[in-house]
Amino acid sequence: MLKRTALYSAHQKLGAKLIDFGGWEMPVQYTSITDEHLAVRQAAGIFDISHMGEVTVSGAGAEAFLNSVLTNDLRKLGSGQGQYTLMCNPAGGVIDDLYAYKLSVGVYFLIINASRIEPDVAWLKSQAAKFSGELHLTDASHNYAAIAIQGPRVKEFINLVIPGASRSVFQVNAVTDLKKNQIAGFNFENYSVFVSRTGYTGEDGFEIVGGDESIRHLWDKFLSVGQPFGLKPAGLGARDTLRTEVCYPLYGHELDEQTTPIEAGVGSFVAFDKGDFNGRSVLAQQKANGVKKKCVAFKMAEKSAPPRPHYPIWANDVRVGEVVSGTQSPSLNLGIGMGYVPPELAKPDTKIEIEIRGRRFAAVVVPKPIYKNV
C-alpha cells in the first residue's frame, strides 16, 4: 500500500497523474510536465513535498554530533540559517544529501529524502548511541507535511498568503525578508509553520513545513492568491526536469552509498577544516589525489531521442560510463543529462557519445549548471 500525503485529495481534485515515488503515491504531473516546468521558470509553481522526511536534533551536544556525521560545517550557521550538506558512511559514500537548519542555539532541523528516511534515521541513531554529549534525536517525519513554492513571481504574492513578521527566535518582518537559505517560523491563520527561502528548481522560492491541516489550507490559499500571478500546481515530473537543468543531484541517481561527494561534484559542501567527521579520510585523500569517476553535465550535440538514466556513455569507441539523469530540457528544448565518466573526460567541451537503443549520438560535456536563468 502506497503512502499518501496530506494533499492526496487535492491532487485527485486537480486531476493529477499519480505514480509510486519511493513508496509514496505522488503527482507526477497535473496537465503537462513542460507547461508546469515553464510556469516555474517564468512565473510560479507549487509542489507537494510532504513525502520528504524531517528529523529534529537538539541538546548541548547537537552541533558537535551533527558536525561529526555531516560533511558541511554547522558552526557557520546562525539561528535561522540553513545549509546543504551530505551524510557519509566511513568510506565516504553518501547515505543522503539533506538540508540542515539551525532554528536556535542547540536546536537543529534536518530535511531528508523520502526514500532515505529509514536508513538515515537508523544510521543517525547508531551514531548517536556512540556519542557522549547531551542529544535528543527524533524522526518527526510523520508530524509534517510540506510544500515548495518556486519561481520568479513568488515574492510578489507570498506575503499576501502568509502576512506579518516571524514568530521565531530568528526575526524578520515579512516572509520576503528571508534571504537565501534562511528559515523562520510564521503564523498562518492559527497555525505555526516554518518557511525557508530554499528550493530544488534553480529559481527563487520558498519551502514551507507544517502540520497536515496547515499545509492543506496553505495549498488552497496559494492556488487562489497565486493564480493571477501565473501560479500552477507542478508535479514530480517538472521537479525532476527543473533540478536536472540546474544540475542538483537526486539521491539514487547522482548519489548513492558507493559514490562520494567529491566524485559527485559537491565537494564544496565538504568542510575539511572542522575536525573529524564520517568519511573525512577518504574524501581528503580523493581531494588530494583525484577520483576515478566524476559526475559531468552534458548536452546532446545532434538530434536524438532524450537521454535517459542507465544509457551508456562512450568516448573514442570505448564505453566509459553511464547516464544517471537525462531528459528533454523544456527550457532549452534539447536532450540534457548528467553521468559519470573518468576524470580525463570531465572537462567542458569534451566530446562524448550517448548510446540510445543501440545507436550512439554525439553529446558534449558542459559546465554546471546546464541552464541558468538570466
Place this chain on the structure above:
Amino acid sequence: MSNIPSDLKYAKSHEWLRVSGDTATVGITDHAQAELTDIVFVELPAVGRKVKAGEACAVVESVKTASDIYSPVSGEITAVNSAVVDNPALVNTAPDSDGWFYKIKLSNAAEVNALLSPEDYKKQIGG
C-alpha cells in the same frame, strides 16, 4: 474525454489503423497521446521493413518516458510521416490525422478483423 473516430480500427496497445484497399495508415490514439503528453521525439521504422502484428516498430518519447509502438497488423512499411519526426508535437495536436506514423501494405488482411471496433476501444479505455 478522448476522441475516438468511428472510421478507424484499434489495437489494445492504443494504436489506430485506417484501411484503404490493401494498405493501412497507423498512428496512436488520442487517449494514448493524452496519457503520454508532451511528446518530444518520434522514431519511425525504415520504409521497406517487414513487421509482424504486435511487433515493436516505432518509439514515442515524452519528457518523462520512452514508449514502444506496436504494429497492429503484419506487412511491409511503405511510407513514414517525416512531419512527426520534425515536429513531434503533431502527435499531441492531431493524433488521428496529421500525426500519423506510417503506412503499411497488409500481408494478412484478416488481421484487421481481429482489431477492436471504436465501441470496444472506448470500453477498454473506460470512456
